Every structure is written in C-alpha cells, then in structure tokens.
Amino acid sequence: MQVRPSIKNCFEQFMLNEKKIARVVKFNENFTTWHQRLVLGIASISSQPFFDYYNKNVDQETRNYSAVRTVAKIIVGTTEGCLVRFLAIKYGKKIAFNWLSKGNSKENSAVVKELNTFFDTRKGYFKGKADLQDENHNVYKSSATRFGRYSDKLNDWIKAVREHVEKGGNFDNFNFETEEIKDLSRFLKESGNVLSVASAFIAGLIIDIPMTNKVLNWGMDSLFPEHRHKKDGENK
Amino acid sequence: MKTPNLLVKFSNMIKTEVIKAAFEAMNNKSEFIKKAGIIGILTTAVCQTTAVLINKDVPKKEKKFMLAQELADGAINLTIFWTLTALCIRNGRRLATNWTENKAKIFDQVSDELKKETKGFNKYHIHKVHQDYIDGLGTIIGMIGSVTANNFISPPLRNYAASLYQKEHIRQVSYQQSVSNNSIFDKPAQNNVLTQQKPLTQYNNMSKFLNQSKSPGINPLRLF
Numbered sequence: 446m447q448v449r450p451s452i453k454n455c456f457e458q459f460m461l462n463e464k465k466i467a468r469v470v471k472f473n474e475n476f477t478t479w480h481q482r483l484v485l486g487i488a489s490i491s492s493q494p495f496f497d498y499y500n501k502n503v504d505q506e507t508r509n510y511s512a513v514r515t516v517a518k519i520i521v522g523t524t525e526g527c528l529v530r531f532l533a534i535k536y537g538k539k540i541a542f543n544w545l546s547k548g549n550s551k552e553n554s555a556v557v558k559e560l561n562t563f564f565d566t567r568k569g570y571f572k573g574k575a576d577l578q579d580e581n582h583n584v585y586k587s588s589a590t591r592f593g594r595y596s597d598k599l600n601d602w603i604k605a606v607r608e609h610v611e612k613g614g615n616f617d618n619f620n621f622e623t624e625e626i627k628d629l630s631r632f633l634k635e636s637g638n639v640l641s642v643a644s645a646f647i648a649g650l651i652i653d654i655p656m657t658n659k660v661l662n663w664g665m666d667s668l669f670p671e672h673r674h675k676k677d678g679e680n681k
Numbered sequence: 682m683k684t685p686n687l688l689v690k691f692s693n694m695i696k697t698e699v700i701k702a703a704f705e706a707m708n709n710k711s712e713f714i715k716k717a718g719i720i721g722i723l724t725t726a727v728c729q730t731t732a733v734l735i736n737k738d739v740p741k742k743e744k745k746f747m748l749a750q751e752l753a754d755g756a757i758n759l760t761i762f763w764t765l766t767a768l769c770i771r772n773g774r775r776l777a778t779n780w781t782e783n784k785a786k787i788f789d790q791v792s793d794e795l796k797k798e799t800k801g802f803n804k805y806h807i808h809k810v811h812q813d814y815i816d817g818l819g820t821i822i823g824m825i826g827s828v829t830a831n832n833f834i835s836p837p838l839r840n841y842a843a844s845l846y847q848k849e850h851i852r853q854v855s856y857q858q859s860v861s862n863n864s865i866f867d868k869p870a871q872n873n874v875l876t877q878q879k880p881l882t883q884y885n886n887m888s889k890f891l892n893q894s895k896s897p898g899i900n901p902l903r904l905f
Contacts, residue, residue, distance in 0.1 A: 461787065470814055472817050476820060478714075481718065485718070503844050503847060511746065544700075628707075649724040653732065657729065661739075
C-alpha cells in the first residue's frame with residue numbers, strides 16, 4: 446500500500462538535493478549585514494507606511510506626519526545603512542588582513558593567540574560535533590587536527606595572499622587550492638561584517654538624525670503643505 | 682624591558698574582540714545575524730528618538746505622538762524581533778539537523794558540487810558543508826522571522842501604544858487648559874457642565890462645594 450506523503454516530507458524531499466544544499470551553503474557564506482539591511486529595508490517600506498497611514502487611533506494630521514516620517518526614516522536608514530555596511534565590509538577585510546600581516550611579532554601576540562585557539566583546536570567548525578553517518582551507517586569522522594598550528598603557516602599564507610592581491614586579485618576570492626586559505630578568506634569577510642556593525646552604529650548617529658529630519662520636512666512641505674507652518678496653539 | 686603603552690593594549694583588545702566575533706560569525710552565522718539586527722534596531726531607536734526631539738518644525742501634538750511612537754517602536758520591536766528571530770533560528774537549525782540525520786553521503790556529493798564552482802579548489806570538508814547547511818537554513822528562516830516581526834507584528838502594536846500615550850497627553854493638556862482658563866464660569870452657558878444639570882442637582886453640588894471649602898486647610902480664593 447502506498448503511503449501518502451505529508452507536507453513536511455515533501456518539503457524535506459524538495460530541500461534535500463545537492464544543488465539546493467549547495468545554494469544554502471553558498472548563501473550562508475555570502476550573506477552579509479548589508480544584505481540583511483537591504484532585505485529589512487525593502488520589507489519595511491512595503492508595509493510600515495500603510496500601517497501608519499491607516500492607523501485609526503489618531504487624527505488625520507498625525508497619521509500624515511507619522512506615515513511621511515516612517516518613509517523618510519526607512520529611505521534614509523536603508524540607503525545609509527547599506528552603503529556604510531558595504532564600504533565597511535570592503536575596507537574591513539583589508540584592515541583585518543593588515544592585522545594578520547604583522548605575523549608572529551610580539552605586538553601581534555594577542556591576535557595570533559586568538560587565531561591559534563581557533564585553528565589549532567576543535568574550537569573551529571567541529572566544536573562538540575559528532576561524527577556524521579550515512580544510511581548504511583558508514584562513519585565520516587570529524588578530524589580534530591585539520592589545520593595544524595595556524596601561526597606556523599601564517600607567514601606563508603600572508604605571502605601568498607599578498608602576491609595574489611598585487612597581481613590584481615581581490616579579497617573576496619583567493620581561489621587557492623587549500624581549504625585553509627578559503628577559511629582565511631571567510632575569516633576576513635566575517636571581520637568586515639563585524640566592523641560594519643560597529644561603523645553603522647557610528648554613521649547612524651552622524652548621518653541618520655539630520656537627514657531624516659530634512660527628508661521629513663521636505664516631504665511634509667511638498668505632500669501636505671496645509672499642515673505646515675501652523676502655530677502650536679492651532680494643533681493642540 | 683619596554684612595557685606596551687595603553688594605546689597598544691587598547692588596540693589589541695579591540696582586535697581580539699573583533700577576531701572573536703568574526704570566528705563566532707564563521708561558526709554560527711545565524712546568531713551573528715540576529716545580534717547585528719538587534720544592534721541595528723537599537724541604533725535606529727536612538728537616532729530616531731533624537732531626530733524627533735531636535736526637529737523644531739513638527740507641531741507639539743504630533744511630536745508627542747512621534748516620540749512615543751519611536752520609543753514604543755524601539756522597545757516593542759526589540760522584544761518581538763529578538764524573540765521571534767531566536768525562535769525561528771532555533772527551529773530552522775533543528776529542522777535541518779533532523780533532516781540530515783544519517784545522510785552524510787549527500788554532503789559528500791554537495792562537496793563535489795561546490796568544488797566545481799570554485800576554480801582550482803580541492804574539496805570542501807564534509808563537516809563544514811553539513812554545519813553551513815544547518816546554519817544557512819537557520820539564517821534563512823531567521824530572516825523570515827525577523828521580517829515578520831519587524832514589519833507585520835510590531836508596527837500595529839507600537840502605533841496602538843503611541844496613540845494611547847497621545848490621548849493621555851491630549852486629555853492632560855485639555856484639563857490643564859480648562860483649569861487655567863477657569864472654564865466652569867467663563868465659558869458660555871451651553872458648554873457649562875453645571876448649567877446642563879437639573880436645578881436641584883446644581884444647588885446640591887454648589888452647597889457641597891461650599892461646605893468643602895469651609896473646611897480648614899482649603900482656601901477657596903486660591904482655587905480660582
């Protein structure tokens with residue numbers, strides 16, 4: 446008798462093929478904070494102003510102000526946020542690479558120690574991971590010592606990356622034949638991501654505040670001029 | 682021996698923290714995305730509240746509403762975003778872990794698939810592919826959760842909370858105005874609360890008021 450597959454099983458079958466898994470893995474590698482800001486910004490502008498404009502708990506004038514302000518906030522926040530994050534990731538990679546470039550020097554000891562902790566031990570991808578199995582119970586062991594000591598290879602890697610960049614290559618893809626270099630590329634990308642969050646906070650304080658007010662005032666002047674230039678007494 | 686100065690120590694501390702966070706992001710991207718979103722919401726809340734406060738072109742009543750809206754947005758959005766995104770990430774990761782149980786072979790094939798895409802690259806580690814898949818599904822479902830929280834759940838809630846605050850503000854302002862304008866006696870007869878009542882009730886109320894004002898400690902002249 447044929448068993449009717451459930452929706453969950455269908456979805457599982459749909460998701461579990463090589464190409465889709467590869468796509469998800471690639472997505473996870475390449476998804477950065479500026480992509481996140483863009484997704485949230487697009488979703489925000491397509492929903493939030495409508496909630497504000499059709500808010501029946503307040504009067505029409507407040508609704509207009511609130512909707513225009515939300516649009517101004519989203520446009521300014523998304524544009525500034527995406528741009529700052531994108532640039533911070535781009536230059537953050539170079540900054541992180543410069544940190545590594547100092548190699549095993551004394552002043553770089555704190556950095557090298559962190560790198561060693563990550564690459565030396567199982568604290569990397571395999572922390573607490575069990576061995577994988579397939580349907581026939583064949584075991585795929587997780588290797589404890591995948592990389593060896595990072596600091597031993599550091600100078601060679603830096604040299605290789607420098608040569609690559611000097612030849613006109615970029616920081617996004619090193620395309621070397623080892624997984625360690627691929628991980629180094631990923632590490633630089635994630636460092637850029639971390640720096641982008643910090644720089645977006647600072648840039649938000651400097652750019653967001655004046656720009657939102659300017660766009661709000663401009664928007665109100667051009668869309669609802671009847672609400673503008675009233676004295677406070679008229680609006681109370 | 683030279684001791685490293687404070688600046689070097691500080692810069693080393695920042696470098697170490699950034700590197701730690703970068704490794705966390707490598708291991709667990711979905712959690713990193715959640716934290717980045719939370720910092721983003723906090724940044725927006727701080728910036729927008731300040732922007733409303735310093736904008737002189739917005740009338741007072743609208744300003745009160747928008748200020749309340751921004752504060753409510755920050756608090757409600759943060760709570761809902763945090764909760765829903767964390768829930769979605771956890772469930773996404775759990776779903777992927779359950780699906781991929783005893784299916785190591787497929788990741789070997791995926792590893793080959795990825796190898797084709799990257800020129801000159803030998804092979805991805807099977808465990809890395811497995812973990813990235815779990816993490817990736819957590820990130821995708823987490824993003825769906827965060828978009829829902831940010832754009833469909835918190836806006837109506839924050840608007841409702843802000844409108845309550847605005848109504849309370851309007852009530853207080855009109856009460857203060859009525860007290861300062863001495864509205865009971867100054868306003869025309871049709872608006873006067875006392876005149877709308879029956880004559881007997883009016884008389885009783887007035888006598889009650891006068892009796893109260895005779896009690897020690899209350900000076901009727903001070904009230905008006």
